[in-house]
Amino acid sequence: MSNEKPEARYQRLAADYRKRIAARLKADYGFRPDFVALLLIQDDQEMLQLVREKEPEAWTEIAGLVTELKERLDEPPAYLIARYYQARASRLAAETICCQKRSAVADFQLQLSRLMINPVTGLPILFLILYFGLYLFVGRFGAGVLVDLLEEHLFNQRLTPWLTGASNRWLPWPALRELFTGEYGIITLGVRYAVALILPIVTTFFLAFAVLEDTGYLPRLALLLDRFFKKIGLTGRAVIPLVLGLGCDTMATLVTRTLPTRRERFIATLLLALAVPCAAQLGVIFSLLAEKPAGIAVWAMIILAVFLLAGFLASRLVPGDPPDFYLEIPLLRRPLFSNILVKTGARIKWYFLEIMPMFIFASLLIWAGRLSHLFDLLVRILTFPVRWLGLPAETAVAFLFGFFRRDYGAGGLYDLKKAGLLSGNQLLVAAVTLTLFLPCVAQFLMNIKERGWKVGVSISIFTLFFSFTVGFFLNLGLNLLGINL
Amino acid sequence: MTEINNVRKNGKRPFEAGPGRPRLALVGSPNVGKSSLFNRLTNSYLIVSNYPGTTVEVSRGQARIGEVEFEVIDTPGLYSLLPLTEEERVARDILRLERPELVLHVIDAKNLERMLPLTLQLREAGLSLVLVLNIMDDAEKLGLRIDLERLERELGLPAAATVSTTGRGIDKLKEIILTAHEQRKT
Secondary structure, X not given: OOOHHHHHHHHHHHHHHHHHHHHOOOOOOOOOHHHHHHHHHOOOHHHHHHHHHHOOOOHHHHHHHHHHHHHHOOOOHHHHHHHHHHHHHHHHHHHHEEEOOOOHHHHHHHHHHHHHHOHHHHHHHHHHHXXXXXXXXXXXXXXXXXXXXXHHHHHHHHHHHHHHHHHHHHOOOHHHHHHHHOOOOHHHHHHHHHHHHHHHXXXXXXXXHHHHHHHOHHHHHHHHHHHHHHOOOOOHHHHHHHHHHOOOHHHHHHHHHHOOOHHHHHHHHHHHHHHOOOHHHHHHHHHHOOOOHHHHHHHHHHHHHHHHHHHHHHXXXXXXXXXXXXXXXXXXXXXXXXXXXHHHHXXXXXXXXXHHHHHHHHHHXXXXXXXXXXXXXXXXXXXXXXXXXXXXXXHHHHHHHHHHOHHHHHXXXXXXXXXXXXXXXXXXXXHHHHHHOOOOHHHHHHHHHHHOHHXXXXXXXXXXXXXXXXXXXXXXXXXXXXOOO | OOHHHHHOOOOOOOOOOOOOOOEEEEEOOXXXXXXXXXXXXXXXXXXXXXXXXXXXXXXXXXXXXXXXXXXXXXXXXXXXXXXXXXXXHHXXXXXXXXXXXXXXXEEEHHHHHHHHHXXXXXXXXXXXXXXXXXXXXXXXXXXXXXXXXXXXXXXXXXXXXXXXXXXXXXXXXXHHHHHHHHHHHO
């Protein structure tokens, strides 16, 4: 809508001040002086600071002119100027665009888009996507069928026996044999976890995520969830880092940078560390509880409740204003198959290069720890809190792994479950506790990098105690109610 | 330029301008296809997504257009030269401090009206500019027809219509870049 009034008002007053301010700018700012002046008029704090440093003599005068203009206009100059640009843009657009009839495809897309955003239809659509994309494709197919194929048929039946035989034959020192093919060896544990357990899960997740991403569903999800996120101090904008967190929380913490306020960035970082499981964790948890659909439902409800409660409390406790939200919505489109493959490939490569050395390093660390008996000592210490959760002492090892990496810890549970050491209740308690457990080392470092030492360390300590508390009460509750999953 | 050293503390500090390859900077609001265009120009691969705000780090690459080697910089999303978020500040710093020879303002053609304000700002800031109307196929599906020549005339800028995911219009864009580079030299 073109509106002459603000334009005229702006022209008359601001143009004059702008010229006078520009004339006093002597340093080089990388923009034309009269544009720098325009930014100053709009209260651009960064620019004001810069000019203050660079123009020590003229600064008082410049600041005086900026204040004077503000007082003479009835509205903040930033509004007036934004309206002025918009009016010019609208006029230009009106002169250069002409409309024809929309294509039938576009009509259908717009209709579908509306259904995705409307809560009445949008929430069921979201549920379907979670069920088919996350549960069936990642959980049952990736973490079930594919893991079974690689783990059982490739590693346990072929690779491991063959390599163990080879190492027994060629490696004369038992300690060295232990390093490669022992219980926690580089091949038997590190490479097996990475290749047979984590790789298929992460691959299926990134594939599903890439499809959602390229269809343009995520911005619509952001609009759908905006009203709920407002209650926890966030906006729909946080959907993107949080959903990405279901893939990798470390990557997602980096993406919290796209959130506009410090408060939102803090809340999102906390939620990612506490209540958003990563794909590897999710996949392993789905397969842990595969025969117990009720367990998955309880697990999901607890994690969701913790997510909402933590967000709600954080939004109350962290000072700051409720944020605004505005998002570009691209058209829905059919994803390009090649783009999905290349993108998934790039993400898997990023992920794999990050975990592979970590997993090998973990095997080395455990090996050194076992030689020096430190490992056994730590496991013994951890058996105490693990017992409070009603879990068998063997789970302590999985929790020790969990200190290192989330997916590694979940992987430890997977082995215990296969050995038939955990009951349904115990699986649920362990799954919940490990989901809420510490962020992995990479995410912890990212938290420190993005939010600073104090926040990074506090979040880790908080999640450590919080996860055990929830696990403890969950176990207590299940026992008191006499529930046996 | 000592200010470069204290503007950004978190490792996203712009490089100082200096001799070397002429620089092309890609700017624009989130989700208009800057990264995808970057890939087209540099033949490299950045993860491209159909959601806003994917580019958090600044990417750099090289593009050979005609006989000229350019350095191409992909910037995080920018709605306005009056920045609100950290990403916007990073993008603005690049424009201010790295002195790109040419700035490609990439816009979503179907949202021309909403995106032109930034074009006007960039022009007023004194940057040499090319307007890239990307995702032209969507605009056409919606029945929009844009008079490119008239737009060029009114703005006094060269403009190109592209579809960065399929490569449509990229050759024309390269021609424009080269012409602008030649004019700059003479």
